Amino acid sequence: xxxxxxxxxxxxxxxxxxxxxxxxxxxxxxxxxxxxxxxxxxxxxxxxxxxxxxxxxxxxxxxxxxxxxxxxxxxxxxxxxxxxxxxxxxxxxxxxxxxxxxxxxxxxxxxxxxxxxxxxxxxxxxxxxxxxxxxxxxxxxxxxxxxxxxxxxxxxxxxxxxxxxxxxxxxxxxxxxxxxxxx
Numbered sequence: 535x536x537x538x539x540x541x542x543x544x545x546x547x548x549x550x551x552x553x554x555x556x557x558x559x560x561x562x563x564x565x566x567x568x569x570x571x572x573x574x575x576x577x578x579x580x581x582x583x584x585x586x587x588x589x590x591x592x593x594x595x596x597x598x599x600x601x602x603x604x605x606x607x608x609x610x611x612x613x614x615x616x617x618x619x620x621x622x623x624x625x626x627x628x629x630x631x632x633x634x635x636x637x638x639x640x641x642x643x644x645x646x647x648x649x650x651x652x653x654x655x656x657x658x659x660x661x662x663x664x665x666x667x668x669x670x671x672x673x674x675x676x677x678x679x680x681x682x683x684x685x686x687x688x689x690x691x692x693x694x695x696x697x698x699x700x701x702x703x704x705x706x707x708x709x710x711x712x713x714x715x716x717x
Contacts, residue, residue, distance in 0.1 A: 537623070538620060538621065538622065538623040539570045539571055539574060539620065541623040542570055542618055542620065542623050542625055543567045543570060545623075545625040546563065546566065546567070546580065546618075546625060547563065547567075549582070549616070549625065550563055550582055550587075553582055553614060555582040555583065555584065555612065555614065556582060556583055556584060556585060556586050556587055557584050557585065558584070558585045558586065559585055559586035559587075562586040562587040563587060565587075565589075566580065566587050566589040569589050570589075570618075570620065572667065573589075573591050573620060573667070574620050575620055575621060576591040576592070576594065576620055577591070577592045577593065577617060577618065577619055577620070577636070578590065578591055578592065578617070578618040578620065579591075579592050579601060579615060579616070579617060579618075579628075579633050579636055579637055580615070580616040580617075580618050580625075581601065581604050581605075581613055581614070581615050581616075581633075582613070582614045582616070583604060583611045583612065583613050583614075584610075584611035584612045584613075585611055588600060588601060588604060589618075590637070590669070591667070591669065592617075592636040592637055592639065593636070593639045593640070593641055594641055594660070594663060594664060594667070594669060595640070595641045595660060595664055595669070595670070595697070595699060595700040595703060596637065596669050596670075597670070597695065597696060597697040597699065597700075598634075598637045598638055598697075598698075598699055599696060599697075600637075601633060601634070601637045602634060602637070605630045605633060605634055606630070606634075613630075614627065615627070615628050615629070615630060615632070615633035616628060617632070617633075617636065638699065640699060640702070640703045641660040641703060642656055642660065644656065644657070644703070644706050644707055644710055645710075647710070647714065648714070649714050650711055650714040652714075653707060653710060653711060653714055654711070657685065657703075657704070657707045658679060660703075661679045661688060662678075662679060664676075664700075665677055665678050665679060665681070670691075670692075670695065670697065670700070671695060672695075676691070685704050685707060685708050685711075686708060688700075688704050689701050689704040689705050689708065692704060
């Protein structure tokens with residue numbers, strides 16, 4: 535682990551101890567520490583809960599429901615959200631609204647792409663990264679873009695799995711593609 539990752543893991547452990555969370559499923563913390571390396575170079579949203587934790591990358595297209603369920607659901611648990619910057623090692627408490635805003639942001643702003651080639655590269659890069667990190671799908675995540683197929687098939691996949699954020703993102707790419715020039 536690099537120095538930032540070690541610093542983050544120590545900060546997370548100290549914060550969890552100070553807040554006395556999680557009460558149950560404390561092994562979730564060890565899973566989170568392992569995930570820090572997987573998600574290096576990403577901003578992460580970390581939820582400490584009475585009965586466990588949640589650690590997910592923001593702005594990569596993770597289904598927002600993984601987070602919003604715990605933020606706004608009536609599950610009777612104490613929930614405390616944090617933003618983790620794996621590049622700087624910063625771990626800071628954030629509000630529920632800030633956590634929701636972060637998880638609801640799409641992976642990129644497709645309106646800024648000057649050509650169809652750039653748009654294709656951007657969207658395929660997002661899909662490849664999501665497949666590499668295995669962030670889509672509750673029990674089984676696609677391993678490559680070809681596991682699903684075309685953008686239209688990806689949009690259908692995201693719609694079927696309930697990930698409206700990514701279904702809308704891919705839908706926007708599909709709509710923008712014919713409007714852009716080739717190079």
